[in-house]
Amino acid sequence: MTNLEFENLLQMKKVFVKDNVSLPSRGEAGIFDLKSKTTNDKFYLDVDRRGRIEFSKFKIQNRFAGNKLPLVRIDIDSAPHMNPDGSKTSRNHIHIFKEMENDTGNLPWAYSLEDFEPINFNRDCINFMEIFSGFCEYCNIIMNNIQGVI
Numbered sequence: 001m002t003n004l005e006f007e008n009l010l011q012m013k014k015v016f017v018k019d020n021v022s023l024p025s026r027g028e029a030g031i032f033d034l035k036s037k038t039t040n041d042k043f044y045l046d047v048d049r050r051g052r053i054e055f056s057k058f059k060i061q062n063r064f065a066g067n068k069l070p071l072v073r074i075d076i077d078s079a080p081h082m083n084p085d086g087s088k089t090s091r092n093h094i095h096i097f098k099e100m101e102n103d104t105g106n107l108p109w110a111y112s113l114e115d116f117e118p119i120n121f122n123r124d125c126i127n128f129m130e131i132f133s134g135f136c137e138y139c140n141i142i143m144n145n146i147q148g149v150i
Contacts, residue, residue: 001064001067001069001097001099002099003097003098003099006071006097006099009041009043009064009071010071010072010139010140011140012036012037012038012039012041012140013036013037013038013140013142014034014035014036014037014043014139014140014141014142015034015035015037015141015142015144016032016033016034016045016141016142016144016145016146017032017033017034017035018032018033018145019145020145020147021145021146021147022147023047023132023146023147024047024048024049025049026049026051026055027049027050027051027055028049028050029046029047029048029049029050030046030047031044031045031046031047032044032045032046032047033065034062034141037142041064041065041066042065042066043062043063043064043065043071044061044062044063044065044068045060045061045062045063045141046059046060046061046062046063047059047060047132048060048061049128051077054077056076056077056126057076057077057078058076058077058128059073059074059075059076059078060073060074060131060132060135061073061074062135062139062141067105068105069097069105070095070097070105070106070107071096071097071139072094072095072096072097072107072135072138072139073094073095073107074092074093074094074095074113074119074131074135075091075092075093075094075095075110076091076092076113076126076131077091077092077126078091078092078093079091080093081093081095081110083108083109083110084100084108084109089110089111089112090112090113090114092112092113092114092121092126093110093111093112093113094110094111094113094116094119095107095108095109095110096109096110096111118134118137118138119131119134119135119137119138120134121134
């Protein structure tokens, strides 16, 4: 995938396929089908709240169904991430697709959420629903039919 293809996919308005969506509670995970509002493109939203040692740990990921490659992923209370250039992120970071040679699809670049302005992140009060909402806004996922969780 190229950076231009990624940008086009990210900018698409996406909606949940199901009418009512119940997000996973702590200790659970789920995969939700999304579709573009304007094209036939399909996407997945992965929500994993199965932190075994740290219950505050979770990840949210948006994937393109056409190639199953991740576009964007947020990791909360995970291990710090080491970027290909040697720079290191905090435990709370966002992975964003970046075109690379020999791309394996594992989103090797990440940015500390504390420094990422498009998502309002308060490390003193990590709130799943606030981060989920910010992630959906960044990925252009419309949240009309979401049942929130604590």
